[in-house]
Amino acid sequence: MDRAPGPSVRLKLTLSYAGFLILAGILTFAVVWMVLLRYVPGGNGIRAPGGHFPGQEFLLRSFAPAVGIALGFLLVFGFLGGWILAGRMLVPLSRITDATRRAAGGSLSHRIRLPGRTDEFRELADAFDAMLARLEADVAEQQRFAANASHELRTPLAITQTLLDVARHDPGRDTAELIDRLRAVNTRAIDLTEALLLLSRAGRRSFTRERVDLSLIAEEATETLLPLAGERGLTIQTFGDLTPVLGSYALLLQMTTNLVHNAIVHNLPERGTVWVTASVLPGAVALTVANTGEELTADVVSTLVEPFQRGTQRVRTDDAGVGLGLAIVKSITRAHDGTLTLAPRSGGGLLATVQLPAAPPAGG
Ligand SMILES: Nc1ncnc2c1ncn2[C@@H]1O[C@H](COP(=O)(O)OP(=O)(O)O)[C@@H](O)[C@H]1O
Ligand SMILES: [Mg+2]
CATH class of the missing domain: 1.10.287 (Helix Hairpins)
Structure with missing residues (x-):
């Protein structure tokens, strides 16, 4: 954005600091002047014979120069002190601006790391650092x-x-x-x-959301994959409650198909089982796909969602996917404000759970 040049914040702070100091000074002297007028003999406005106020004249003559000097001092002190103070206050701001410029220039590895105890500037700097870290990780x-x-x-x-x-x-x-x-x-x-x-x-996330039943989707995905399971001598067991969610039918079907497909192709070579369950939780619905299979460690399981990550598989079958199945499941789940949890199943195989927010009750 192009902006017209204006006075710096440092100058504005200095001016207001000096301005307030002068104002306070004038007010103080005004009060002192009133008090003096009241209590100094002859100062209270009593007219001397001759028609003038000798007390007032005397006061004014001795008071005014002192006030002038004091105000002058306040002015200098206000400007100088204000300038220095404002400068010190604004140091963190220039560091933040510098870091912002660097980030805008493409350097995401730089951090502000403002030292000192917490205050508004440090909070801003910390939030900025956190944002940079997040951006850097995302870009990587x-x-x-x-x-x-x-x-x-x-x-x-x-x-x-x-x-x-x-x-x-x-x-x-x-x-x-x-x-x-x-x-x-x-x-x-x-x-x-x-x-x-x-x-x-x-x-x-640019899809239209409609009211769909996750258990129906699970049924459809399972039915499509039944021949594949049959070829491998697997049994699939499905359990389903009515599980309404708001989302894209096509994407949720893809998500479920990926999970069930994985449960079939990464199963035991023979006589394996797949369990597909849609259930209702308080405020959420869950789709669980569990399967028998090789023993998996929690370490291995935690890497499986990574794109192109394929588990330690000794036998490479023709059904080996492209390694994006779980990444797609995660992405679809996230786009529906849900979570994907993977865990090793006791006895071998995997337990995949997708939790999605439940759709609000239909109708009115
Ligand atoms: N249900 C499952 N049981 C056992 N291992 C699984 C299961 N699902 C996924 N995996 C492991 O996770 C890896 C990644 O899965 P995925 O992202 O779907 O890629 P792909 O299936 O194309 O290899 C698989 O290669 C497999 O080793
Ligand atoms: Mg897969």
């Missing part, structure tokens, strides 16, 4: 994400390139197999791109 996370996403996207492209190179140097090869492999690699690239798009869409 975004950069990490972009680097990971580029890396993940490059993989299928590089594989495609290799397949094409091999085909060019060996024209006698079976093209049907090549096409199948190219198609598989391409599908993976599309999946990844779609997951990335979904992630950014959920993060933008």
